[in-house]
Amino acid sequence: MCDDQYIITQETLQWMKNIAHDYPNEICTHLISYNQTLYVNKDSISLGGPRMDDEGNIRQSCEYNRNLIKEYIFHSHPFSSGSYPSKEDVMKVFKHTETKVSIIATRWGLYTIKNSDIARTHYKNIKNTNKYNQLLEYVKQKLHDIGRINVNEVELTLEQLNIILITLNKISRKTALSLKFCSWKELQV
Numbered sequence: 001m002c003d004d005q006y007i008i009t010q011e012t013l014q015w016m017k018n019i020a021h022d023y024p025n026e027i028c029t030h031l032i033s034y035n036q037t038l039y040v041n042k043d044s045i046s047l048g049g050p051r052m053d054d055e056g057n058i059r060q061s062c063e064y065n066r067n068l069i070k071e072y073i074f075h076s077h078p079f080s081s082g083s084y085p086s087k088e089d090v091m092k093v094f095k096h097t098e099t100k101v102s103i104i105a106t107r108w109g110l111y112t113i114k115n116s117d118i119a120r121t122h123y124k125n126i127k128n129t130n131k132y133n134q135l136l137e138y139v140k141q142k143l144h145d146i147g148r149i150n151v152n153e154v155e156l157t158l159e160q161l162n163i164i165l166i167t168l169n170k171i172s173r174k175t176a177l178s179l180k181f182c183s184w185k186e187l188q189v
């Protein structure tokens with residue numbers, strides 16, 4: 001995958017792509033980390049469905065098995081959802097100190113959101129302050145930039161890919177999280 005710290009086998013990548021491309025619903029599960037390789041925990045797979053979010057919009061969402069620690073997590077965005085992380089996806093990693101890696105499979109490719117000690121400290125310093133709400137708004141606005149890309153194509157143009165990479169980089173700088181994107185083509189699946 002497009003991260004030098006963890007490995008995802010081609011078999012797992014293919015599974016992730018198929019889930020995002022072939023299922024109408026969101027799917028979520030825990031990942032198992034072994035020898036720096038991330039595997040899907042097939043015993044904890046949950047099927048999501050449409051739910052109402054805080055702002056009254058109907059969105060796909062999925063509940064992780066509560067009994068497991070959310071250190072390494074995966075979820076898909078089906079074609080009916082945006083092909084990019086939601087602000088909740090980003091803020092969830094920022095807020096949940098136990099989460100190390102969150103992987104999202106979408107129509108275009110794979111997003112990786114990684115937590116860090118600096119991000120955790122940053123969160124502790126700004127939670128319950130106005131700065132947190134400002135950051136939330138910033139993340140939302142930035143993700144809208146990706147949202148403006150035509151969602152119907154599976155393959156991206158170089159220009160569209162650049163919009164994604166620049167936007168993720170901006171969010172990384174503000175949150176101290178690591179946000180990466182790799183297209184399916186780049187991942188060779």
Ligand SMILES: [Zn+2]
Pocket residue numbers: 075076077085086089104
């Ligand atoms: Zn999501």
